[in-house]
Amino acid sequence: DDMFSGTKIYGNVFYRVTQAAFxxxxxxxxxxxxxxxxxxxxxxxxxxxxNWASYHVNTTMKTRLNAMPYxxxxxxxxxxxxxxxxxxxxxxPKGNVVARNVSFGGRWANIIDGAGRYITMTDNLVxxxxxxxxxxxxxxxxxATSPAHAxxxxxxxxxxIGLVVDPYxxxxxxxxxxxxxxxxxxxxxxxxxxxTPGAVIRYTLDGTEPTEDSPVYSPPLALTSSCTLRAxxxxxxxxxGTVEATYTAYDLGPAQPLPxxxxxxxxxxxxxxxxxxxxxxxxxxxLRGKVFSTGVFVHPGEKPKGGRGFAEFSLDGxxxxxxxxxxxxxxxxTVQDRGSVVFQLYVRRDGSxxxxxxSDILRGGxxxxxxxxxxxxxxxxxxxxxxxxxxxxxxxxxxAGARLE
Numbered sequence: 404d405d406m407f408s409g410t411k412i413y414g415n416v417f418y419r420v421t422q423a424a425f426x427x428x429x430x431x432x433x434x435x436x437x438x439x440x441x442x443x444x445x446x447x448x449x450x451x452x453x454n455w456a457s458y459h460v461n462t463t464m465k466t467r468l469n470a471m472p473y474x475x476x477x478x479x480x481x482x483x484x485x486x487x488x489x490x491x492x493x494x495x496p497k498g499n500v501v502a503r504n505v506s507f508g509g510r511w512a513n514i515i516d517g518a519g520r521y522i523t524m525t526d527n528l529v530x531x532x533x534x535x536x537x538x539x540x541x542x543x544x545x546x547a548t549s550p551a552h553a554x555x556x557x558x559x560x561x562x563x564i565g566l567v568v569d570p571y572x573x574x575x576x577x578x579x580x581x582x583x584x585x586x587x588x589x590x591x592x593x594x595x596x597x598x599t600p601g602a603v604i605r606y607t608l609d610g611t612e613p614t615e616d617s618p619v620y621s622p623p624l625a626l627t628s629s630c631t632l633r634a635x636x637x638x639x640x641x642x643x644g645t646v647e648a649t650y651t652a653y654d655l656g657p658a659q660p661l662p663x664x665x666x667x668x669x670x671x672x673x674x675x676x677x678x679x680x681x682x683x684x685x686x687x688x689x690l691r692g693k694v695f696s697t698g699v700f701v702h703p704g705e706k707p708k709g710g711r712g713f714a715e716f717s718l719d720g721x722x723x724x725x726x727x728x729x730x731x732x733x734x735x736x737t738v739q740d741r742g743s744v745v746f747q748l749y750v751r752r753d754g755s756x757x758x759x760x761x762s763d764i765l766r767g768g769x770x771x772x773x774x775x776x777x778x779x780x781x782x783x784x785x786x787x788x789x790x791x792x793x794x795x796x797x798x799x800x801x802x803a804g805a806r807l808e
Contacts (some may be wrong), residue, residue: 404425404427405427405428405451405456405459406427406428406429406430406451406452406456406459406464407426407427407429407432408429408430408431408432409429409430409431409432409482409484410429410432410433411432411433411435412424412432412433412434412435412437413433413435413436413437414436414437414557414559415437415438416437416438416440416543416559417437417438417439417440417442417445418440418441418442418539418540418543419440419441419442419509419540419669419670420439420442421442421443421670421671421672421676422442422443422444422447422513422672423437423439423442423444423445423446424437424439424445424446424447424501425447426446426447426448426449426496426499427447427449427451428449428450428451428452428453428456428494428496428516428518429496429499430484430488430495430496430497430498430499431484431497431498431499432498432499432500433499433500433502434446434499434500434501434502434504435500435501435502435503435504436502436503436504436556436557436559437504437505438504438505438507438533438543438559439504439505439506439507439509439511440506440507440508440509440539440540440543441507441508441509441539441669441670442506442508442509442510442670443509443510443670443671443672443715444509444510444511444512444513444672445504445506445509445510445511445512446501446504446506446511446512446513446514447512447513447514448496448499448501448512448513448514448515448518448519448522449496449514449515449516449518450494450495450496450515450516450517450518450521451516452464452493452494452495452496453494453495453516453517454516457494460493460494464493465489465493468485468488468489473485473486474486484498495521496518496521496522497521498521499521499522499523500522500523500525501522501523501524501525501527502523502524502525502526502527503525503526503527503554503555503556503557504527504528504556505527505528505533505545505551505556506527506528506529506530507528507530507531507532507533509670510672511527511529511530513706513707515705515706515707526554526555527554528550528551528554528556531550533545533549533550533551534546534548534549534550534551543559543561544558544559544561545558568599572643573638573641574599574602574636574637574638574641574642574643575597575598575599575602575636575643576597576634576635576636576643576644576645576646577595577596577597577604577620577634577635577636577643577646578595578596578597578598578646579593579595579632579634579646579647579648580593580594580648583646583647583648584632584648584649584650585650585651585665585666585667585719585720586650586651586652586653586661586665586666586720586722587626587650587651587652587653587719587720587721587722588652588653588654588655588661588720588721588722588724588725589627589721589724590625590626590627590721591625591626591650591652591720591721592623592624592625592626593623593624593625593626593632593648593650594622594623594624595620595622595624595634597636597643599636599638599643601638602636602637602638602643603619603620603636603637603638604619604620604634604635604636604637605617605618605619605620605634605635605637606618606620606624606632606633606634606635607632607633607634608626608630608631608632609630609631610630610631610633610647611633612633612635612645613633613634613635613645615637620634626650626652627652628652629650629651629652630649630650631647631648631649631650632647632648632649632650633645633646633647634646634647651665655722655724655725655807655808656808657808660729660806660807660808661722661725661806661807661808662680662697662804662805662806663697663699663716663728663730663784663786663802663805663806663807664679664680664697664698664699664805665697666716666717666718666722667716667717668714668715668716669715669716669717669783670713670714670715671701671712671713671714671715672704672711672712672713673701673702673703673704673711673712673713673788674702674703674704674705674712674795674798675702675704677699677700677701677712677713677714677786678699678700679698679699679700680696680697680698681700682700682735682737682799682801683700683702683735683737683799684737686737688700688735688801688803689735689736689737689803690731690733690735690736690771690801690803691733691736691769691771692736693803695731695801695803695804697803697804697805697806698730698801698802698803698804698805699714699786699801699802699805700735700799700800700801700802701713701714701786701787701788701800701802702788702795702798702799702800703744703788703789703790703795703798703800704795705795709789709790709792710789710790710794710795710798711787711788711789711790712787712788712800713785713786713787713788714785714786715783715784715785715786716783716784716785716786717782717783718781718782718783718784718807722807723780723781723782725778725779725781725807725808726777726778726779726808727775727776727777727778727807727808728748728774728775728776728778728784728805728806728807728808729773729774729775729776729804729805729806729808730773730774730802730803730804730805730806731771731772731773731774731803731804732746732762732765732771732772732774732800732801732802732803733765733769733770733771733772733801733803734765734766734767734768734770734797734798734799734800734801735799735800735801737799738767738797738799739767739768740766740767740768741767741796741797742766742767742796742797742798742799743764743765743766743767743790743791743793743798744764744765744788744789744790744791744798744800745761745762745763745764745765745788745789745791746760746761746762746765746772746774746786746787746788746800746802747760747761747762747787747788747789748760748761748774748776748784748785748786748787749784749785749787750778750781750783750784750785751781751782751783751784751785752780752781752782753780756785759776759777759778760774760776762774764791767797767799774802778807786802786805788800
């Protein structure tokens with residue numbers, strides 16, 4: 404962030420991360436040999452030191468540079484890029500290299516403020532099926548047939564990632580689904596696994612500690628009601644640590660609607676990440692003086708095609724049974740009569756996104772609309788807030804009381 408420079412981002416897996424690799428106007432950063440899946444976006448690069456943050460260049464940045472002996476022989480050898488930096492457009496995001504990355508699903512790059520002309524972008528596999536061994540997040544290994552190998556992508560050593568058996572840990576704990584816990588409707592199948600050969604997984608559903616007398620996990624484990632699942636692995640006379648996940652069942656009827664804010668955000672973007680059950684400043688969401696205990700806050704960010712922000716949710720665990728989406732939308736009260744936004748709701752049906760709702764232009768100071776939309780057959784939701792084609796200032800969009808029925 405804010406002109407941070409000289410960093411190498413190599414060999415990582417980013418799954419459903421907002422602005423996963425973020426270069427905020429900095430220089431000489433390398434983004435290489437990473438896997439990005441369903442990120443929004445995978446890469447962000449801007450040139451903020453050439454515009455709104457330019458006042459830092461001849462003040463803080465220059466002062467701190469001159470305080471260092473950066474022209475000395477020792478510094479020349481270690482940081483050759485600094486020697487002539489003041490004569491080489493010091494505000495420009497030069498020297499950034501993005502090479503041999505895999506980006507699948509989500510969105511690849513958000514490059515703004517004219518930063519694109521300074522970036523070396525080469526041999527990236529974008530929006531092509533990379534041939535994963537298993538569907539993410541279950542696995543991220545690439546098959547031998549992956550087109551990523553042709554661009555020089557080096558395999559990530561997954562076998563060296565995570566907990567390992569050593570003299571201090573003889574039994575690895577079970578792994579639980581991602582995300583760990585959540586909400587569901589009807590029934591939910593939970594899969595547990597353990598990497599310790601011969602280990603037996605025992606579990607409880609009432610929140611108590613698993614013992615050698617607890618039920619043995621045998622897949623599949625079907626949940627039909629709210630519970631706290633706790634599990635541990637047993638091998639001989641050794642026991643792993645305990646893992647825990649809490650699941651809450653909803654019937655999705657009018658008497659028990661499901662707040663959308665209880666769902667994990669699988670993708671989001673905007674001036675800031677989407678916020679659940681709170682406004683921009685951490686207080687409760689309010690519209691026309693009415694306080695809502697639940698809701699989704701989205702603030703549009705400046706994008707190449709206009710101000711926009713969104714929060715995306717997957718309707719997993721039987722939640723695709725929901726038939727209606729309801730909410731009250733408007734500009735959140737804390738900005739008073741400022742701000743102007745448009746709300747849009749998209750649903751994914753049969754693999755394609757469809758817009759099912761769009762509000763009028765709503766302005767701060769009291770404009771609201773009640774949303775009641777048929778979402779039958781949808782397996783994902785996307786809550787969008789735009790800047791109404793003017794600017795993003797004070798565009799504090801609130802999907803107050805957003806819920807599924």
